[in-house]
Amino acid sequence: MKGKITVFLISLSLIFFVTTGFCGERDGVTKDKIRIGLITTLTGPTADYGEVAKKAAILAMEQINKTGGIHGRDIEYIMDDSAYQPAKAVAAVKKQIYRDKVFVIIGPTGSHTALASIPLCIEGKVPMIEPAGLSNAISNPFNKYVFHAQLTAGLDAHSMWKYVMENFDPKPRTVGILTYQGAYGKSKHEHDLRNAEEYGVKVVADEWCQWGDVDYTTQILKIKEANPDIFMINVMAQWGGKIIAQWKNYGMKAPCVGGNLLYMGLLYDTGGSAVDGTLVGTILRSQDDPSMAWFVDEFRKRWPDAPRDLGTGTQHYYGTLQTVFQGLWRAGRDLTKDKFIRAMETLRNFDTGVLAPVSYFPNDHRAYRMSYIYRFNEKGERVPVGATTYQHPPLSYQPRK
Amino acid sequence: MRLPSMEKYMLIQITISGLANGCLYALIGLGFVLIYKATEIVNFSQGEAVMIGGYIGFWLTYLFKLSFVTVYPLAIIGGVLVGYVISRPLWFLTNRKAPLFNIIVATVAIGMIVRSLARLVWSSESRAYLGPSFLKTITISNIVITSENLFVFSITAFFIIIFYLFFFLSKTGTSMRASAQNPDAASLVGIEPKKVFTLTWVIGCALGAIGGVVYGPIATIMPDSGFTIIIKAFAAAVLGGFGSIPGVIVGGCLLGVTENLAGLFIGTALKDLISFIVIILVLILKPSGILGVRIERV
Numbered sequence: 001m002k003g004k005i006t007v008f009l010i011s012l013s014l015i016f017f018v019t020t021g022f023c024g025e026r027d028g029v030t031k032d033k034i035r036i037g038l039i040t041t042l043t044g045p046t047a048d049y050g051e052v053a054k055k056a057a058i059l060a061m062e063q064i065n066k067t068g069g070i071h072g073r074d075i076e077y078i079m080d081d082s083a084y085q086p087a088k089a090v091a092a093v094k095k096q097i098y099r100d101k102v103f104v105i106i107g108p109t110g111s112h113t114a115l116a117s118i119p120l121c122i123e124g125k126v127p128m129i130e131p132a133g134l135s136n137a138i139s140n141p142f143n144k145y146v147f148h149a150q151l152t153a154g155l156d157a158h159s160m161w162k163y164v165m166e167n168f169d170p171k172p173r174t175v176g177i178l179t180y181q182g183a184y185g186k187s188k189h190e191h192d193l194r195n196a197e198e199y200g201v202k203v204v205a206d207e208w209c210q211w212g213d214v215d216y217t218t219q220i221l222k223i224k225e226a227n228p229d230i231f232m233i234n235v236m237a238q239w240g241g242k243i244i245a246q247w248k249n250y251g252m253k254a255p256c257v258g259g260n261l262l263y264m265g266l267l268y269d270t271g272g273s274a275v276d277g278t279l280v281g282t283i284l285r286s287q288d289d290p291s292m293a294w295f296v297d298e299f300r301k302r303w304p305d306a307p308r309d310l311g312t313g314t315q316h317y318y319g320t321l322q323t324v325f326q327g328l329w330r331a332g333r334d335l336t337k338d339k340f341i342r343a344m345e346t347l348r349n350f351d352t353g354v355l356a357p358v359s360y361f362p363n364d365h366r367a368y369r370m371s372y373i374y375r376f377n378e379k380g381e382r383v384p385v386g387a388t389t390y391q392h393p394p395l396s397y398q399p400r401k
Numbered sequence: 402m403r404l405p406s407m408e409k410y411m412l413i414q415i416t417i418s419g420l421a422n423g424c425l426y427a428l429i430g431l432g433f434v435l436i437y438k439a440t441e442i443v444n445f446s447q448g449e450a451v452m453i454g455g456y457i458g459f460w461l462t463y464l465f466k467l468s469f470v471t472v473y474p475l476a477i478i479g480g481v482l483v484g485y486v487i488s489r490p491l492w493f494l495t496n497r498k499a500p501l502f503n504i505i506v507a508t509v510a511i512g513m514i515v516r517s518l519a520r521l522v523w524s525s526e527s528r529a530y531l532g533p534s535f536l537k538t539i540t541i542s543n544i545v546i547t548s549e550n551l552f553v554f555s556i557t558a559f560f561i562i563i564f565y566l567f568f569f570l571s572k573t574g575t576s577m578r579a580s581a582q583n584p585d586a587a588s589l590v591g592i593e594p595k596k597v598f599t600l601t602w603v604i605g606c607a608l609g610a611i612g613g614v615v616y617g618p619i620a621t622i623m624p625d626s627g628f629t630i631i632i633k634a635f636a637a638a639v640l641g642g643f644g645s646i647p648g649v650i651v652g653g654c655l656l657g658v659t660e661n662l663a664g665l666f667i668g669t670a671l672k673d674l675i676s677f678i679v680i681i682l683v684l685i686l687k688p689s690g691i692l693g694v695r696i697e698r699v
Contacts, residue, residue: 042520042525043516043520043525043624043625044625045623045625045629047520047525047623047624047625048524048525048526048527048623050525051524051525051526052526181670207669207670208668208669208670209669210672210673211629212629212630212632212633213672214422214425214616214619214620214630214633215418215419215421215422215619215657215661217414217415217418217419217661218415218418218661218664218665218669218672219664219669221411221414221415221665222664222665222669225411238527238529238620238621241529242619246547249538249545249547250545266527266529266621269529269530269621270529270621272531305524307526311526
């Protein structure tokens with residue numbers, strides 16, 4: 001009899017633990033912890049971005065935990081590497097959703113890895129906040145679980161075109177475009193063509209490059225031959241510097257205009273003083289600006305071996321985590337994923353301290369409607385020259401294919 | 402296919418930069434070929450020697466402001482050290498008569514270990530540095546030869562000549578060739594196989610490191626950067642005839658020029674596709690590569 005009672009009590013306990021979540025955990029939330037999943041590129045071709053993004057994320061989480069966490073819960077994190085490869089990103093997402101049972105996923109870094117991961121997050125009903133990918137396809141079609149915490153290719157293109165057409169005298173009538181064949185490049189390119197048409201600017205040269213190219217002579221010469229009024233460069237900063245230097249080596253005077261990816265300090269490191277005059281757009285506040293000194297100091301204090309230019313990943317991930325913390329806080333102590341999503345959708349012009357203001361809406365999870373414009377000088381400093389706002393085009397609400 | 406109208410200068414310009422790219426592929430590919438020729442091992446960790454060379458170039462020029470004249474001997478020393486360390490486990494396997502495939506897979510593993518260590522020690526941040534400041538871009542009636550082009554040409558020519566003199570005219574080089582042709586016979590006349598094996602690897606990796614110092618100003622250096630360029634270097638070696646030293650130079654130049662011309666005449670979006678199709682076509686016509694020796698299957 002005693003044995004039967006023992007078995008009964010043990011079974012009852014097991015049922016209790018299973019139905020309430022193991023040890024009281026529910027979807028990455030326990031009495032005193034919230035588990036966040038972070039996926040970035042710790043290895044692979046953009047490991048330099050991922051490295052600083054990781055450090056910034058750790059800084060943000062340590063800071064919030066030092067102040068008592070969110071409603072008495074500390075933030076704990078699971079960090080995984082996507083190596084900038086969709087297959088690895090998908091594997092990391094699956095692990096974080098089904099094994100680690102995270103509450104929310106930040107990442108994975110990059111448009112193509114994010115796009116590969118979105119269906120899993122939707123299926124697993126885990127909010128995904130993408131801080132690095134620019135492709136419009138991340139946020140379009142709309143899904144409530146996906147937050148696009150980066151400027152879209154549309155905003156990226158629009159901000160540069162608007163600035164150029166309003167500030168250049170004479171206004172450019174022709175453009176030559178060089179684009180990197182990745183998800184971001186193609187998306188930005190599409191918007192460049194659209195903007196060119198809207199402004200009545202003729203595309204006189206349209207060339208492409210791939211990851212791993214060591215030379216851009218063919219592309220640059222073809223664009224040079226077309227003699228455009230502006231040279232639109234949709235590539236990563238580390239190649240952009242070389243391209244701009246070569247452009248100027250050929251005696252070309254047409255100004256170089258780039259998007260968000262050219263913003264990095266690597267542009268000057270690879271191009272030297274040739275990058276003088278290059279225009280770039282971004283959601284990042286300049287690290288050289290006095291208002292950013294607190295962030296730079298905190299980061300350097302925590303990571304003393306940080307390079308001269310902290311990199312864009314620092315602000316992307318730090319700022320994105322600030323929005324997540326705000327969303328967690330607004331959702332309240334009785335935290336669920338649906339409440340968190342609704343709380344995020346109440347953010348209006350939220351100031352992360354390091355990025356442009358963030359706004360999410362119940363039917364639109366695109367974070368930014370504003371972009372800062374900078375001009376590189378001959379010393380590699382990014383001088384702010386303006387900002388543009390943007391009205392996003394309508395989203396599709398069809399289920400993703 | 403519609404040919405774009407262009408001036409002659411554009412064709413010459415693109416060919417010059419294609420040759421420069423090809424020289425870089427050849428310089429790095431030479432290490433592959435040397436190691437293969439002497440040991441039959443395809444060294445999939447050659448990219449890591451390139452990466453080490455790139456880092457040496459960065460530290461010495463950007464951080465310590467040394468001239469490139471000083472950088473190269475130190476890069477060679479770095480390559481030699483890497484080659485020596487890599488060769489130890491591989492000699493162990495070779496001496497134990499491990500299957501060749503296993504040894505080749507071991508080179509893949511070694512490459513991953515070196516990359517991971519590099520990431521641990523130096524982090525994944527990109528490092529960038531500029532080429533030698535004493536080299537200036539020159540323009541000869543519309544044709545621009547950039548300082549990077551000059552850098553690649555001069556370094557490639559210099560080290561290939563040095564290598565050729567060493568490999569074909571020195572006693573040590575002759576020993577290496579003898580050992581590659583017939584290891585048993587070479588051993589009988591007093592040529593130590595272990596010494597030759599080690600020497601082959603250190604020279605092969607030193608060539609990779611030299612290529613890395615050239616590659617650094619062209620790209621950015623990070624732990625994975627060797628992995629990116631090595632595919633082209635390998636393709637150059639295959640195209641030229643894997644195992645042929647002049648072949649890798651021919652293959653590299655042909656690959657470099659082909660990819661640029663493909664971009665010019667067909668489209669820059671299809672550059673890589675077309676150039677690798679050309680490689681396949683060449684191999685169909687001559688399976689051993691352009692200057693490769695046909696090997697009869699038994």
